[in-house]
Amino acid sequence: MSEMILSDMEEIKINTDVLVVGGGYTGLKAAKGISDSGYSVVLIESDTIIGGEKNPLSFIGIDVTAQDELKRLVDDVAADDAVNVLMNTRLVSAAGVPGDFTIRLATSDGDLEKKIGAIVVATNFSNKPLSGAYGLSLSDSVLTLSQLEYLLSGSDRDRLSNKTIAFMVGFAQEGDALVMERILSNVLAVESIGGCTTYVFAGNLKVASDGLERAYLESRDKGATYFKLKTMPTISPDGESISFIDPVLRKKMELSPDVIVIEEEILADEMNPLLAAILRIDVGPGGFLQTDNIHRFPVQSNREGIFVIGGTRDVQNIPTALMDVENAVLEINHLLKDGKIVVPKNKAVLDIGKCTFCITCYRLCPHGAIYWDNTNKPVISPVACQGCGICASDCPMDAIQIGNYSDAEIMDKIKSNGSAAPDDLRIVAFCCQNSAYEAGLMADAFQMETPANLQVIKVPCAGKVDLDYIMKAFVEGADGVLVMACHPGNCKSEKGNTYAEWRVVDAHRMLEETGLEKERLGFVTLASNMGIGFSSAVVDLENRLKALGTSPFNK
Amino acid sequence: MSTENNKIMVIGGGIAGLTAAWELSRLGASVELVEKTCFLGGHAIGFCCKATDECVQCGACSVEDMLKKVVGEPGITVHLATEVDKIGKNGIFSVKLKKSSPTVNMPVDGVIKGYSKNNDPLYVVVDKDKAAQIPEGAVDLSELGTTGELEVDAVILASGFQPFNAEIKKTYGYNQFKNVITGMDLERIKRQYGDVIRPSDKKQPETIAFILCVGSRDERLGNLWCSQVCCPYALRMANDIKFKNEEADISVFYMDIQNFGKNFPDFYEKCQSSMNFIRTIPVDIFPVEDDKLKMRYFNEEDGQSVENVFDLVVLAVGITPDPDNKNLAKLLEIGLNVDGFLGGIDPLNRTRTANEGVFIAGTVEGPKSIAGSMAQAGQAAAEVMKYLEVNK
Numbered sequence A: 001m002s003e004m005i006l007s008d009m010e011e012i013k014i015n016t017d018v019l020v021v022g023g024g025y026t027g028l029k030a031a032k033g034i035s036d037s038g039y040s041v042v043l044i045e046s047d048t049i050i051g052g053e054k055n056p057l058s059f060i061g062i063d064v065t066a067q068d069e070l071k072r073l074v075d076d077v078a079a080d081d082a083v084n085v086l087m088n089t090r091l092v093s094a095a096g097v098p099g100d101f102t103i104r105l106a107t108s109d110g111d112l113e114k115k116i117g118a119i120v121v122a123t124n125f126s127n128k129p130l131s132g133a134y135g136l137s138l139s140d141s142v143l144t145l146s147q148l149e150y151l152l153s154g155s156d157r158d159r160l161s162n163k164t165i166a167f168m169v170g171f172a173q174e175g176d177a178l179v180m181e182r183i184l185s186n187v188l189a190v191e192s193i194g195g196c197t198t199y200v201f202a203g204n205l206k207v208a209s210d211g212l213e214r215a216y217l218e219s220r221d222k223g224a225t226y227f228k229l230k231t232m233p234t235i236s237p238d239g240e241s242i243s244f245i246d247p248v249l250r251k252k253m254e255l256s257p258d259v260i261v262i263e264e265e266i267l268a269d270e271m272n273p274l275l276a277a278i279l280r281i282d283v284g285p286g287g288f289l290q291t292d293n294i295h296r297f298p299v300q301s302n303r304e305g306i307f308v309i310g311g312t313r314d315v316q317n318i319p320t321a322l323m324d325v326e327n328a329v330l331e332i333n334h335l336l337k338d339g340k341i342v343v344p345k346n347k348a349v350l351d352i353g354k355c356t357f358c359i360t361c362y363r364l365c366p367h368g369a370i371y372w373d374n375t376n377k378p379v380i381s382p383v384a385c386q387g388c389g390i391c392a393s394d395c396p397m398d399a400i401q402i403g404n405y406s407d408a409e410i411m412d413k414i415k416s417n418g419s420a421a422p423d424d425l426r427i428v429a430f431c432c433q434n435s436a437y438e439a440g441l442m443a444d445a446f447q448m449e450t451p452a453n454l455q456v457i458k459v460p461c462a463g464k465v466d467l468d469y470i471m472k473a474f475v476e477g478a479d480g481v482l483v484m485a486c487h488p489g490n491c492k493s494e495k496g497n498t499y500a501e502w503r504v505v506d507a508h509r510m511l512e513e514t515g516l517e518k519e520r521l522g523f524v525t526l527a528s529n530m531g532i533g534f535s536s537a538v539v540d541l542e543n544r545l546k547a548l549g550t551s552p553f554n555k
Numbered sequence B: 001m002s003t004e005n006n007k008i009m010v011i012g013g014g015i016a017g018l019t020a021a022w023e024l025s026r027l028g029a030s031v032e033l034v035e036k037t038c039f040l041g042g043h044a045i046g047f048c049c050k051a052t053d054e055c056v057q058c059g060a061c062s063v064e065d066m067l068k069k070v071v072g073e074p075g076i077t078v079h080l081a082t083e084v085d086k087i088g089k090n091g092i093f094s095v096k097l098k099k100s101s102p103t104v105n106m107p108v109d110g111v112i113k114g115y116s117k118n119n120d121p122l123y124v125v126v127d128k129d130k131a132a133q134i135p136e137g138a139v140d141l142s143e144l145g146t147t148g149e150l151e152v153d154a155v156i157l158a159s160g161f162q163p164f165n166a167e168i169k170k171t172y173g174y175n176q177f178k179n180v181i182t183g184m185d186l187e188r189i190k191r192q193y194g195d196v197i198r199p200s201d202k203k204q205p206e207t208i209a210f211i212l213c214v215g216s217r218d219e220r221l222g223n224l225w226c227s228q229v230c231c232p233y234a235l236r237m238a239n240d241i242k243f244k245n246e247e248a249d250i251s252v253f254y255m256d257i258q259n260f261g262k263n264f265p266d267f268y269e270k271c272q273s274s275m276n277f278i279r280t281i282p283v284d285i286f287p288v289e290d291d292k293l294k295m296r297y298f299n300e301e302d303g304q305s306v307e308n309v310f311d312l313v314v315l316a317v318g319i320t321p322d323p324d325n326k327n328l329a330k331l332l333e334i335g336l337n338v339d340g341f342l343g344g345i346d347p348l349n350r351t352r353t354a355n356e357g358v359f360i361a362g363t364v365e366g367p368k369s370i371a372g373s374m375a376q377a378g379q380a381a382a383e384v385m386k387y388l389e390v391n392k
C-alpha cells in the first residue's frame, strides 16, 4: 500500500475467512499456517484427495524428509477444525474486493456460495516428458525422470543394478535448477545401487540453488561421468547408442547405455488461465500467475488480497515454496488483522453525481479495486485501492479524485511556480513517487547538476498525469515539461507508465496543433537509484530548450 | 497473531535485515536494528539499475524502496556503527551493544552518505582533514554508535556476505591493472556515472570480457557453491552495455549459465545472439598498450591456446561467507555449515537455528539474490511471530 499520510481515516469491518485454492503441499501448508494464526480457512481441491497423493513424486521427488513431512501435514490439516477441506470442488466465480469477496464453489453436492476476506492460490506444476524432442519413444529402456523416480522409490529398484544409465538434461529445453535438482538426486540414488554406471549429458548445469554444486561434485566423486555439450548428442531411435564429441578429449565417442533417462519440462498448472480469469489477476510468462515485476515479489498478485504461492507463480523447490507460504501468512495477517482495519477515506473518491457509468475506471484499474454495487453503481474499495490515480486521469467526467493529489491540488502546484530563478527557462517535471521522484531526491542529495528553474511535481504514479496537467503547465508558462515514469515492467500499477507515455504522444499532437515545438515535452523512464539519470534527463531538456528559446506562451 | 508489545532485535541492515525489520514493525512489534557500518542498505544499496528500454528485474531499486520505508517507520530504532557485544538468554535475550569501528570505503572527499530517520541524507564525515567540504548537518563518524543494554524477545540475524576478494585469483591481476574490475566495482561505476566506463580513462569500453564464477564453484579454493547472483548481474549488465552501444564486443567466459527472471530462455537467447559465449576458465591476464588487457585461454573446440585483447575485464565475483560468521556463531550459539555460512537446522526451512528464538535470513545463510533475501526475511519474520505466540 502507498505511504501517503492521510488524516481522514475510517475503521471498517472485514471478513477474515480465507480461501486456499489447491490441496497440494503448499496449499496444505498455507491452510495450516493461516489457521494457526487465527483465521478460518476453506481449502478447495479439484481432485478427490489432498496432498497430491495421486502423483506424489511430481513435486517432492524422492526426498524422504519432504515425503514424511507431507504425510504429517495431511493429518494435521484433517485434524484442524478451522480448516474446512472441500474435495472435488472448483472455484466458479469470485466477486467483490479484499475483505469482502463473494465466491461460488462447484462441489460434488452442487453449488455453494461463501463470503471470504482473502484468497491464496496454490496450484501445482505438471511435468511434460521431453522424449519426443530427443526423437525417442518411452519404453523399458527409455524412461522419463518421473518414471525413474517411481522405480527408485519402489521395490523394483534392483532392476537397475549393474546397469549403465545415461541421463539427458538441458538439450530439449533450457532447463532450470529444479530440473537439475531432480536429476542430481536421481543420479545419486542410482549410484547407491550396486554396479551402476552413470553418465550425464548436460547443456548447462543449473546449479544455482542451495547445495546443488556439492551434489554435483558428490555424484562425480561417486563415479558419475558428465559430458557438457553445446548441442544434443545423436541418439539412435531405439535409444541403444549415443554418439557425441567429447569436449575434453575432442574426440568422437559412442556409448551404449542400458537405460536412458530423459529430462522433463516443468509447466504451470493447466487450471491457471481459468483461475486468472475468475480472479481477474494477471498471467505472467509461461502461464504462471505472476508477472515478471519486482513489485510482485514474493507472493503478490496485481490485486490486493489475492496471493499466489509456490508452483502457482514460478518454478521453485520446496524450501522456496515454504518461504512463499510464510510470506502469504504474513500478508494475510497484515491485511485481515482482527477483522477491523483502518483505511484512508480519501485514497480515491468517486463522485457518483458526476459519473455517467461508462465503466472506464473499472476496466482500467490495474488492481481490481473497483466493483459495481447492488444498485449498479461503481464503488472504489478503500482496502484494494492503491491510490495510483490511473482511473482518475481517464474518467471522462473527472468524477474521481485522489487523496493529496486532487486535480485542484496539482493544478495549484502547476500554477505556483515558486521557483527562485524566474529568469531561467522553466521546466515542470511530473515525477512518479516510486521512481523519478526518488531519483530526483538522490540527484539533490549528491549535488548533481539540475536546471535552476526546475519544478518537480510528485504524482502517485505516472498514470496519474492527465493530459490537462501537461497542457496546463505550458499555459502557465512552462518552457518545457517532462513526464518521468518507472521503466516498462517496473510499474507498481503495471501499466501506469504505458498510459503516461500514450498521453505524452497525445500531447505532442496537441502541441503541434497549437504551434508549440513538440521537443518541449519529453517522456523519460527511470529507477529510484538513477540520480545521475535524473540529472542528465532534466539537463538534456534544458539544453534542448536553450536552442528553442522561451515558450511563445511565456512572452 | 500479533507481535504487539514485543521487542525484536535485527542484526544487519542490508536488504534482508531491512525487510525483516519492516515486516515485524508492520505487525506492531518494536524493532532494534543494529548495523555495524554507518549506513543502511548493505552491499545492494550501491547497485545500479540495469534496465535497457525495459526493467530487467535486477531488484536493485527494491533496496531503495525498502530503505525508505524503514527510515520512515517509527517502530524501528536504528543503531548505526553498532555491534552486539554480548548476548545472554533467559527466556528473553539480554543484549549488550557496543560501538563498532566501521571500516568504510572512503570516497576521496572523506564524506559518505548514510541515512537517518525520514530518509534525510545523513552525511558522515570520516576524516575531517580530508573532507573538502563538510555538508551541513554532517555527523562525525566517532559520534555514531550505541552502547548500552537491551532486552529483546527474539533475534533475527541478517549480517550478510562478503564479495569474493578477487586479489586471491592472482593471475587476473585485480588491483594491479586498472581496467580489471569486479562486479562490485562495475555496479558502483554504473551507479555513479550512469554508464559503464573504463577506470583508466573514463571512456566507454568497446571490447569487454566478463569472467564468470570468480571465487565460486572453485575446487581449488574449496568454494563449492554456486553464488547464484553473478550470472544474473553479469548478463544483465552485458545486455545493457550492448543496448546502449550496439558496437560493443562482449565475450562471456563461463562454465554454465544459470537461470534468472521469468523470461530467462528468451533473455539468454538474445544474449547468445549478440555476444560471444566461451566455455572456459581464462588462464591469465596481462596489460598491453593503452591500458588494454591481453587474456589467455584455451579454446574448447580445438584445444588451442588463444590470446585476446580487451578494453575492460569484469570479474564476476560471487558471494562468500563473512569471516566474522565464526564469531557470530559463537555469540549467538548457532551452527556454522561446511561452507562457512550460518547453518539452519531444518533443510526445508532455513531460517531456523539451533538456538530457539534466533532466526537467520539473507546471504548470511547462503548465496541468494535481493529478491531471495527479501523472501527469506519475510519467512524469518513469520517464524518470529510463531515463536512469540508459543512462548508468550
Ligand SMILES: Cc1cc2nc3c(=O)[nH]c(=O)nc-3n(C[C@H](O)[C@H](O)[C@H](O)COP(=O)(O)OP(=O)(O)OC[C@H]3O[C@@H](n4cnc5c(N)ncnc54)[C@H](O)[C@@H]3O)c2cc1C
Pocket: B011, B012, B013, B014, B015, B016, B017, B034, B035, B036, B037, B039, B040, B041, B042, B043, B044, B047, B058, B059, B060, B082, B083, B084, B158, B159, B160, B161, B162, B163, B164, B182, B183, B184, B187, B229, B232, B233, B317, B318, B319, B324, B328, B361, B362, B363, B364, B368, B369, B370, B371, B373
Ligand atoms: C557484485 C555483486 C552484484 C550483485 N548484483 C545483484 C543484482 O543485480 N541483483 C540481485 O538480486 N542480487 C545481486 N547481488 C546479490 C546481493 O548483493 C545480495 O543478495 C544482497 O545484498 C544480500 O543482502 P543481505 O542483507 O543478506 O546482505 P548484505 O548486503 O551483506 O548486508 C548485511 C548487512 O549487515 C551488516 N553487518 C554485518 N555484520 C554485522 C554485525 N556483526 N553486526 C551488525 N551488522 C552487521 C553489514 O554491514 C551489512 O549492512 C549481487 C552480489 C554481488 C557480489
Ligand code: SF4
Pocket: A348, A364, A365, A366, A367, A368, A369, A370, A380, A384, A385, A386, A387, A388, A389, A390, A391, A392, A402
Ligand atoms: S485505478 Fe488506482 S486509484 Fe483508481 S481505484 Fe484502481 S487502484 Fe485506486
Ligand code: SF4
Pocket: A350, A354, A355, A356, A357, A358, A359, A360, A361, A362, A378, A394, A395, A396, A397, A398, A399, A400
Ligand atoms: S470512469 Fe468516471 S464516469 Fe466512467 S464509470 Fe468510472 S467514475 Fe463513472
Ligand code: SF4
Pocket: A294, A487, A490, A526, A527, A529, B048, B049, B050, B051, B054, B055, B056, B057, B058, B059, B060, B061, B062
Ligand atoms: S532494472 Fe533493476 S534497478 Fe532498474 S528498474 Fe528494474 S529492478 Fe529496478
Ligand code: SF4
Pocket: A208, B212, B213, B214, B216, B217, B225, B226, B227, B228, B229, B230, B231, B232, B255, B256, B257, B258, B316, B318
Ligand atoms: S551464478 Fe553463474 S557465475 Fe555465479 S557461481 Fe553460479 S554459475 Fe558461476
